[in-house]
Amino acid sequence: MNEAPAPQGRHTRGRVRLVAGGAITVVTAVASVVVATLAHADLSGPPGTTLKAAAERSGRYFGAAMGGDRLGDSGFLTIANREFDMMTAVNEMKPDATEPNRGQFTFGAGDAIYNWAVQHGMRVRGHTLAWHAQQPRFWGSLSGSALRQAMIDHINGVMAHYKGKLAYWDVVNEAFAENGSRRSSNLQSTGNDWIEVAFRAARAADPSVKLCYNDYNIENWSYAKTQGVYNMIRDFKSRGVPIDCVGLQTHFTGGSSLPSNFQTTLSSFAALDVDVALTEADVTNASPAQYQGLTQACTSVPRCVGITTWGIRDSDSWRGSENPLLFDRNSNAKPAYSAVVNALNAATTTVPGSSTPPSSPSTPSTPPSTPPSTPPVTGQPGACTATYRTTGSWGGGFQGEVTVTNNGSATLTGWTVNLTLASGQSLVNLWNGINSGGSGAISVRNAAYNGSLGAGASTTFGFVANGSSSTAPGDISCTSP
Ligand code: XIL
Numbered sequence: 001m002n003e004a005p006a007p008q009g010r011h012t013r014g015r016v017r018l019v020a021g022g023a024i025t026v027v028t029a030v031a032s033v034v035v036a037t038l039a040h041a042d043l044s045g046p047p048g049t050t051l052k053a054a055a056e057r058s059g060r061y062f063g064a065a066m067g068g069d070r071l072g073d074s075g076f077l078t079i080a081n082r083e084f085d086m087m088t089a090v091n092e093m094k095p096d097a098t099e100p101n102r103g104q105f106t107f108g109a110g111d112a113i114y115n116w117a118v119q120h121g122m123r124v125r126g127h128t129l130a131w132h133a134q135q136p137r138f139w140g141s142l143s144g145s146a147l148r149q150a151m152i153d154h155i156n157g158v159m160a161h162y163k164g165k166l167a168y169w170d171v172v173n174e175a176f177a178e179n180g181s182r183r184s185s186n187l188q189s190t191g192n193d194w195i196e197v198a199f200r201a202a203r204a205a206d207p208s209v210k211l212c213y214n215d216y217n218i219e220n221w222s223y224a225k226t227q228g229v230y231n232m233i234r235d236f237k238s239r240g241v242p243i244d245c246v247g248l249q250t251h252f253t254g255g256s257s258l259p260s261n262f263q264t265t266l267s268s269f270a271a272l273d274v275d276v277a278l279t280e281a282d283v284t285n286a287s288p289a290q291y292q293g294l295t296q297a298c299t300s301v302p303r304c305v306g307i308t309t310w311g312i313r314d315s316d317s318w319r320g321s322e323n324p325l326l327f328d329r330n331s332n333a334k335p336a337y338s339a340v341v342n343a344l345n346a347a348t349t350t351v352p353g354s355s356t357p358p359s360s361p362s363t364p365s366t367p368p369s370t371p372p373s374t375p376p377v378t379g380q381p382g383a384c385t386a387t388y389r390t391t392g393s394w395g396g397g398f399q400g401e402v403t404v405t406n407n408g409s410a411t412l413t414g415w416t417v418n419l420t421l422a423s424g425q426s427l428v429n430l431w432n433g434i435n436s437g438g439s440g441a442i443s444v445r446n447a448a449y450n451g452s453l454g455a456g457a458s459t460t461f462g463f464v465a466n467g468s469s470s471t472a473p474g475d476i477s478c479t480s481p
Contacts, residue, residue, distance in 0.1 A: 040397060040428075040466075041350035051326075051337075052085040054344035055306060058299060059354025061086040062344070063125065063308030065280065068092050068109045070316065071116055075331045079312050080120070086167070087117035088125040088279070088308055090318075094134040098158050102138050102150065105157045114165065125279070125308065126162060126169040128214065129155050130198045132185035133174070139186065148190040152201045159205035164434055164447040170214040170247055170279070171202045178217065180228030195232070196241040203242035208434055214247035214279055220259035221268060233272050247279035250294055251310070253319045258283070258290040263297040270303035280310040282317060282324035288339035291326070295340045299347035307340075383408045384453070384478040386417045390469050397428070398469030402444070404478055405458035412480045414451040417444045417461075420475040425467030433461035441475070 041059030048054030051062040063086030070076040080087070091097055092109040099105050117124050130151050142150055159169070172195050177183040187194050195213070202211050213233065218226040229246070236243045246269045252258055259265075269276045278298055283290045298304035311317045313327040326337040387403045402419070406412045419442060421427070426439040433444040445451075450459040 041354040043347065043350060047345040048341065051083040051341060051344070054341045056085065057345065058347035058349065059351035060299070060304070060344070060347070061123065061306035063088060063122075063306055064312050065090045065127075065308060065310045066113060066312075066316075068112055071112055076312055076316065077116075079327060079331055084312075085122050086125060086306055086308060087113065087122045088127050089113045090310075091134065093126055093158070094128055095131065095139070095154055096134045096136050099136050099154050101136070103153070103157075105161065107158075107161050110162075114162070118165075123167040124165070126158075126166045126209070127279075128170040128173040129158060129202065130171060130187060130194075131173040132183060132187060135186075143186060144190060147186060148194065148197065151187065151190075151194070151198060155198060155201045156205050159202060159209075160448060162209075163206045164208050166206075166209045168210045168212050168245060168247075168277070169202060169206075171211045172198050173214045174216065175213075176215055176218075176225050176228045176232075178225050180224035180226075182228075196236060196239075199236070199242050210244040210275065211242060212245035212247045212275075212277070212279075213243060214249065216249035216251050216280070217256065218246075219248050219250060219252075219256075219262050219265055221261040221265040223259075226265055230269065230272075233269065233274060237272050237274070243274060245275035245277060245305075247277050249280040249310075250278040250282075250307075251280055251319075252283040252287075252290055252294070253322050253324045257287075258293045262294060263300050266297055266301040266304050270301055275303050275305045276301065277305050278307040281307055282310050282319060282322070283336070284322045284324055286314075286324055286326065286334050286336040288336045291336040292339040292343045295343035296346070299344060300349060302349040302352055305351050383480040384412060384415050386419070386476050386478040388419065388473055388476055390472065396468075397464065397466050399462065399464050400469075400473065401460050401462045402433075402476070403458050403460045404446075404453070406453040406455060406480075409455045411455065412451070412453040415446050415453065415478055415480045418442070418475065418477050418479075419444075419473040421465065421473050422467065422471035425465050425471075425473070428464040428466055430461065430463040435463075 041057065043057060045057055048057055055062040062084055064080055064084045065088040066076065066080065067090040089110055092113055097109060098107060114124050139147060139150055155171070175183055175188070175195055182188050182192065199211055213229065215229055217223065218229050220226055233243060233246060248265070266276050278294060281294060295307060298307055309325055311325050313329055313331060314320055314323040314325050315329045317325050326334055326340060328334055383406070385405050385407055387405070388400060390398055390400050402417055404415050404417060421439055421442060427435065427442065430444065433447055435442055435444045437443060444461060453459060
């Protein structure tokens with residue numbers, strides 16, 4: 001990246017291209033139980049004393065990026081677990097890592113990060129599906145419609161594996177040049193519509209994940225590249241191209257720094273009806289003032305859903321010589337850490353949808369393990385049955401689990417559970433299934449990986465809902481094709 005001149009004297013820098021050596025044939029299964037925490041905003045609550053607690057007060061997340069090698073680094077893992085509630089893989093979900101050879105998908109490295117993150121109550125951002133860098137080697141020998149098809153196949157293959165599991169996907173990364181036109185690349189050479197084709201394929205592959213465009217040097221509102229990306233998003237929105245979010249990398253390193261109009265940029269993108277997020281933040285010498293400013297810009301814009309730093313300690317940074325992160329090499333929080341926590345705690349806006357009902361307190365950071373507070377409700381017998389139990393509750397919200405059982409003697413190839421949430425209850429998040437509807441009568445069908453149920457077998461899906469748990473969801477039934 002960054003081949004082109006950058007604003008404020010950004011340095012040119014080459015990427016280290018990852019070359020996946022040898023054929024990796026082991027595909028590790030993604031953990032079947034996804035434990036995702038979602039913040040319930042409450043600005044009147046006590047200040048958070050960690051990054052994630054401070055962010056969750058306003059319904060936001062605080063994320064980090066990690067490489068697979070950090071899974072063996074207890075210093076890193078301790079801070080990650082304590083401070084962060086969103087994780088991005090540094091390289092492990094990129095095109096060269098996930099499809100080193102045509103049609104041969106390898107998810108072991110990405111899954112290891114995914115599994116660790118969800119087992120520690122975090123959500124995961126997928127990064128990235130289509131990019132001019134870190135491409136599979138075989139893309140290099142393709143062009144035109146063959147490369148276009150390889151991109152679509154890649155999106156389908158990777159998104160099928162992570163279907164229903166991720167919070168966001170960076171569908172397209174860094175497709176603009178510094179002058180605001182499209183960056184020239186082999187993907188751009190397949191036709192100017194390659195980006196919208198990628199987003200349409202992504203929406204079809206996994207309707208449950210938010211689809212983002214991600215780029216750097218789009219933080220300054222008066223910069224040509226920012227305007228180029230803005231115009232593309234506006235055009236996509238006007239034509240119904242599916243896009244849900246814009247990721248601003250926020251690398252205030254390599255010669256860039258915080259622009260005074262950053263909040264204007266965020267609110268302008270948000271006005272196009274997309275979420276915005278700071279996806280790869282780092283700041284030269286971890287300037288507390290710049291970290292404070294970038295945090296405040298986000299917390300002042302309701303649709304700014306969270307901030308991710310690109311690593312945790314300076315020793316994790318791709319630009320380590322600039323010491324740009326919130327923790328030093330000895331795992332100590334730096335002055336910028338306090339600046340960020342304080343700015344998060346001073347948030348003046350909450351993320352839309354994160355604070356209903358208004359009195360809802362924070363969701364516990366780990367799912368409650370209290371015994372069922374309501375008796376199980378069992379649906380009609382048939383090919384499959386569905387049984388609901390409440391697995392935890394707190395003032396203003398609860399967590400539920402539905403067990404789907406195949407009572408027949410033949411294997412089921414899919415299932416759909418219908419249930420009715422009581423008045424005042426609404427879904428916040430659902431995992432291990434795909435829902436339609438979020439309140440009243442809702443229907444949940446199997447995810448790609450748990451539709452097949454042998455005779456007598458069962459599976460579960462779970463959800464977090466706003467509202468009182470005193471009335472269990474009713475009218476529960478299960479059907480199978
Ligand atoms: C970087 C990684 O941190 C490096 O390990 C790798 O060698 C190159 O890529 N923008 C992005 C990220 O979208 O994927 C890049 O990550 C940093 C810049």
